[in-house]
Protein backbone atom coordinates (compact mmCIF):
# COMPACT_ATOMS: atom_id res chain seq x y z
CA UNK A 1 0.00 0.00 0.00
CA UNK A 2 2.84 2.36 0.81
CA UNK A 3 4.46 1.81 -2.56
CA UNK A 4 1.12 2.33 -4.35
CA UNK A 5 0.49 5.57 -2.49
CA UNK A 6 4.02 6.79 -3.15
CA UNK A 7 3.39 6.30 -6.89
CA UNK A 8 0.19 8.34 -6.66
CA UNK A 9 1.73 11.14 -4.60
CA UNK A 10 4.72 11.46 -6.92
CA UNK A 11 2.92 11.10 -10.28
CA UNK A 12 -0.74 12.16 -10.06
CA UNK A 13 -1.80 14.01 -6.92
CA UNK A 14 -2.31 17.72 -7.64
CA UNK A 15 -3.45 18.39 -4.07
CA UNK A 16 0.07 17.67 -2.77
CA UNK A 17 2.92 19.89 -3.96
CA UNK A 18 5.29 18.26 -6.45
CA UNK A 19 8.14 19.59 -4.34
CA UNK A 20 6.90 17.98 -1.12
CA UNK A 21 9.38 15.57 0.43
CA UNK A 22 7.96 12.01 0.58
CA UNK A 23 9.11 9.69 3.37
CA UNK A 24 8.12 6.26 4.62
CA UNK A 25 7.86 5.78 8.38
CA UNK A 26 8.41 2.38 9.97
CA UNK A 27 9.22 1.12 13.46
CA UNK A 28 12.06 -0.94 12.02
CA UNK A 29 13.25 1.04 9.01
CA UNK A 30 15.14 -0.62 6.19
CA UNK A 31 15.51 0.94 2.85
CA UNK A 32 15.33 3.22 0.96
CA UNK A 33 12.24 1.90 -0.86
CA UNK A 34 11.69 3.11 -4.44
CA UNK A 35 14.46 5.59 -3.67
CA UNK A 36 12.37 7.01 -0.80
CA UNK A 37 14.05 7.21 2.62
CA UNK A 38 12.49 5.20 5.47
CA UNK A 39 12.61 6.92 8.86
CA UNK A 40 11.66 6.01 12.42
CA UNK A 41 8.56 7.57 14.00
CA UNK A 42 10.62 9.65 16.43
CA UNK A 43 12.29 11.38 13.45
CA UNK A 44 8.94 12.88 12.36
CA UNK A 45 8.82 16.67 12.67
CA UNK A 46 5.76 18.28 14.27
CA UNK A 47 4.68 19.73 10.91
CA UNK A 48 5.06 16.50 8.87
CA UNK A 49 1.70 15.37 7.52
CA UNK A 50 1.09 11.64 7.68
CA UNK A 51 -1.21 9.12 6.02
CA UNK A 52 -1.52 5.50 7.15
CA UNK A 53 -0.53 3.39 4.16
CA UNK A 54 -1.92 0.11 5.41
CA UNK A 55 -4.99 -1.82 4.28
CA UNK A 56 -6.29 -2.98 7.66
CA UNK A 57 -9.04 -0.84 9.23
CA UNK A 58 -8.03 -2.09 12.68
CA UNK A 59 -4.38 -1.13 12.15
CA UNK A 60 -5.30 2.35 10.92
CA UNK A 61 -7.54 2.83 13.97
CA UNK A 62 -4.62 1.87 16.27
CA UNK A 63 -2.24 4.19 14.41
CA UNK A 64 -4.75 7.04 14.57
CA UNK A 65 -4.48 6.98 18.38
CA UNK A 66 -0.71 6.56 18.39
CA UNK A 67 -0.14 9.50 16.01
CA UNK A 68 -3.06 11.68 17.11
CA UNK A 69 -0.68 14.65 17.58
CA UNK A 70 0.53 14.60 13.94
CA UNK A 71 -1.16 16.58 11.13
CA UNK A 72 -2.77 14.43 8.45
CA UNK A 73 -2.24 14.17 4.69
CA UNK A 74 -5.19 13.29 2.45
CA UNK A 75 -4.09 11.55 -0.75
CA UNK A 76 -6.43 11.80 -3.73
CA UNK A 77 -5.35 10.53 -7.14
CA UNK A 78 -5.94 12.93 -10.01
CA UNK A 79 -7.84 10.06 -11.69
CA UNK A 80 -10.43 9.95 -8.87
CA UNK A 81 -13.82 11.54 -9.45
CA UNK A 82 -15.34 13.27 -6.43
CA UNK A 83 -18.64 15.11 -6.47
CA UNK A 84 -18.34 18.75 -5.36
CA UNK A 85 -21.06 17.96 -2.79
CA UNK A 86 -19.15 15.03 -1.27
CA UNK A 87 -17.10 15.36 1.94
CA UNK A 88 -13.87 13.44 2.53
CA UNK A 89 -12.31 13.23 6.00
CA UNK A 90 -8.68 14.05 6.73
CA UNK A 91 -6.08 11.33 6.34
CA UNK A 92 -8.16 9.51 3.73
CA UNK A 93 -6.90 7.93 0.55
CA UNK A 94 -8.65 7.80 -2.81
CA UNK A 95 -6.63 5.64 -5.19
CA UNK A 96 -6.77 5.58 -8.97
CA UNK A 97 -10.18 5.52 -10.66
CA UNK A 98 -12.21 5.78 -7.48
CA UNK A 99 -15.56 7.57 -7.47
CA UNK A 100 -17.35 9.36 -4.61
CA UNK A 101 -20.74 10.50 -5.75
CA UNK A 102 -23.19 13.24 -4.85
CA UNK A 103 -23.85 14.14 -1.18
CA UNK A 104 -21.83 11.30 0.32
CA UNK A 105 -19.89 11.91 3.53
CA UNK A 106 -16.74 9.96 4.32
CA UNK A 107 -14.91 10.02 7.67
CA UNK A 108 -11.21 10.14 8.51
CA UNK A 109 -8.64 7.52 7.47
CA UNK A 110 -10.88 6.07 4.76
CA UNK A 111 -9.06 3.95 2.21
CA UNK A 112 -10.70 3.71 -1.21
CA UNK A 113 -8.62 1.31 -3.23
CA UNK A 114 -8.37 1.20 -7.03
CA UNK A 115 -11.70 1.28 -8.94
CA UNK A 116 -13.82 1.35 -5.77
CA UNK A 117 -16.88 3.55 -5.60
CA UNK A 118 -19.13 5.22 -3.07
CA UNK A 119 -22.42 6.13 -4.67
CA UNK A 120 -24.75 9.00 -3.72
CA UNK A 121 -26.08 9.86 -0.24
CA UNK A 122 -23.87 7.45 1.69
CA UNK A 123 -22.45 7.98 5.18
CA UNK A 124 -19.10 6.28 5.76
CA UNK A 125 -17.43 6.33 9.18
CA UNK A 126 -13.77 6.56 10.20
CA UNK A 127 -11.11 3.97 9.31
CA UNK A 128 -13.29 2.22 6.72
CA UNK A 129 -11.53 0.21 3.99
CA UNK A 130 -12.80 -0.36 0.46
CA UNK A 131 -10.59 -2.91 -1.32
CA UNK A 132 -10.22 -2.79 -5.11
CA UNK A 133 -13.48 -2.73 -7.13
CA UNK A 134 -15.84 -2.45 -4.16
CA UNK A 135 -19.16 -1.05 -5.30
CA UNK A 136 -21.31 0.65 -2.68
CA UNK A 137 -24.68 1.83 -3.95
CA UNK A 138 -26.63 4.84 -2.70
CA UNK A 139 -28.21 5.45 0.73
CA UNK A 140 -25.84 3.17 2.63
CA UNK A 141 -24.46 3.85 6.13
CA UNK A 142 -21.16 2.14 6.92
CA UNK A 143 -20.03 2.58 10.52
CA UNK A 144 -16.45 2.96 11.77
CA UNK A 145 -13.72 0.34 11.19
CA UNK A 146 -15.59 -1.72 8.57
CA UNK A 147 -13.41 -3.66 6.10
CA UNK A 148 -14.89 -4.44 2.67
CA UNK A 149 -13.05 -7.08 0.59
CA UNK A 150 -12.32 -6.73 -3.11
CA UNK A 151 -15.19 -6.86 -5.57
CA UNK A 152 -17.92 -6.78 -2.93
CA UNK A 153 -21.20 -5.14 -3.90
CA UNK A 154 -23.47 -3.39 -1.39
CA UNK A 155 -27.15 -2.97 -2.22
CA UNK A 156 -28.68 0.49 -2.08
CA UNK A 157 -30.82 1.63 0.83
CA UNK A 158 -33.53 4.24 0.42
CA UNK A 159 -34.18 7.82 1.54
CA UNK A 160 -34.97 7.66 5.25
CA UNK A 161 -33.84 4.04 5.48
CA UNK A 162 -30.16 3.54 4.74
CA UNK A 163 -28.80 -0.02 4.46
CA UNK A 164 -26.53 -0.23 7.52
CA UNK A 165 -23.24 -2.05 8.05
CA UNK A 166 -22.33 -2.07 11.74
CA UNK A 167 -19.06 -1.02 13.35
CA UNK A 168 -16.13 -3.34 12.73
CA UNK A 169 -17.97 -5.68 10.36
CA UNK A 170 -15.99 -7.49 7.64
CA UNK A 171 -17.42 -8.04 4.17
CA UNK A 172 -15.65 -10.88 2.32
CA UNK A 173 -14.29 -10.41 -1.19
CA UNK A 174 -16.95 -10.98 -3.83
CA UNK A 175 -19.85 -10.77 -1.36
CA UNK A 176 -23.19 -9.27 -2.39
CA UNK A 177 -24.66 -7.51 0.65
CA UNK A 178 -28.45 -7.32 0.35
CA UNK A 179 -29.44 -6.49 3.94
CA UNK A 180 -28.05 -4.86 7.09
CA UNK A 181 -24.92 -6.41 8.61
CA UNK A 182 -24.60 -6.35 12.43
CA UNK A 183 -21.54 -4.82 14.10
CA UNK A 184 -18.50 -7.07 14.29
CA UNK A 185 -19.88 -9.80 12.01
CA UNK A 186 -18.02 -11.24 8.98
CA UNK A 187 -20.25 -11.99 6.00
CA UNK A 188 -19.36 -13.81 2.78
CA UNK A 189 -21.06 -15.09 -0.35
CA UNK A 190 -23.98 -14.25 -2.62
CA UNK A 191 -26.17 -13.19 -0.95
CA UNK A 192 -23.85 -12.36 1.92
CA UNK A 193 -24.40 -14.40 5.08
CA UNK A 194 -22.39 -14.70 8.32
CA UNK A 195 -19.25 -16.76 7.76
CA UNK A 196 -19.58 -20.21 9.33
CA UNK A 197 -17.03 -20.91 12.05
Ligand SMILES: CC(C)(COP(=O)(O)OP(=O)(O)OC[C@H]1O[C@@H](n2cnc3c(N)ncnc32)[C@H](O)[C@@H]1OP(=O)(O)O)[C@@H](O)C(=O)NCCC(=O)NCCS
Pocket residue numbers: 055113131132148149150170171172173174175186187188189195
Ligand atom coordinates in the same frame (compact mmCIF):
# COMPACT_ATOMS: atom_id res chain seq x y z
C1 LIG B 1 -13.78 -13.10 4.50
C2 LIG B 1 -12.32 -13.22 4.91
C3 LIG B 1 -11.93 -11.97 5.73
C4 LIG B 1 -12.18 -14.47 5.76
O1 LIG B 1 -10.86 -14.67 6.09
P1 LIG B 1 -10.49 -15.92 7.04
O2 LIG B 1 -11.25 -15.80 8.33
O3 LIG B 1 -8.99 -15.98 7.09
O4 LIG B 1 -11.13 -17.15 6.27
P2 LIG B 1 -10.46 -18.50 5.76
O5 LIG B 1 -9.58 -18.22 4.59
O6 LIG B 1 -9.91 -19.22 6.95
O7 LIG B 1 -11.74 -19.27 5.22
C5 LIG B 1 -12.75 -19.73 6.08
C6 LIG B 1 -13.86 -20.30 5.22
O8 LIG B 1 -14.55 -19.22 4.58
C7 LIG B 1 -14.48 -19.38 3.17
N1 LIG B 1 -14.26 -18.04 2.61
C8 LIG B 1 -13.25 -17.19 2.89
N2 LIG B 1 -13.40 -16.03 2.22
C9 LIG B 1 -14.52 -16.16 1.51
C10 LIG B 1 -15.18 -15.30 0.60
N3 LIG B 1 -14.73 -14.07 0.36
N4 LIG B 1 -16.32 -15.74 0.03
C11 LIG B 1 -16.81 -17.00 0.30
N5 LIG B 1 -16.21 -17.85 1.15
C12 LIG B 1 -15.08 -17.44 1.74
C13 LIG B 1 -13.30 -20.31 2.91
O9 LIG B 1 -13.45 -21.01 1.70
C14 LIG B 1 -13.41 -21.20 4.10
O10 LIG B 1 -14.46 -22.14 3.90
P3 LIG B 1 -14.28 -23.69 4.37
O11 LIG B 1 -14.09 -23.62 5.85
O12 LIG B 1 -15.58 -24.29 3.95
O13 LIG B 1 -13.09 -24.21 3.64
C15 LIG B 1 -11.35 -13.26 3.71
O14 LIG B 1 -11.40 -14.48 3.03
C16 LIG B 1 -11.60 -12.13 2.71
O15 LIG B 1 -12.53 -12.16 1.88
N6 LIG B 1 -10.71 -11.13 2.79
C17 LIG B 1 -10.72 -9.99 1.91
C18 LIG B 1 -9.41 -9.96 1.11
C19 LIG B 1 -9.28 -8.73 0.29
O16 LIG B 1 -10.20 -8.33 -0.41
N7 LIG B 1 -8.13 -8.10 0.40
C20 LIG B 1 -7.89 -6.84 -0.29
C21 LIG B 1 -6.41 -6.68 -0.53
S1 LIG B 1 -6.08 -5.16 -1.36
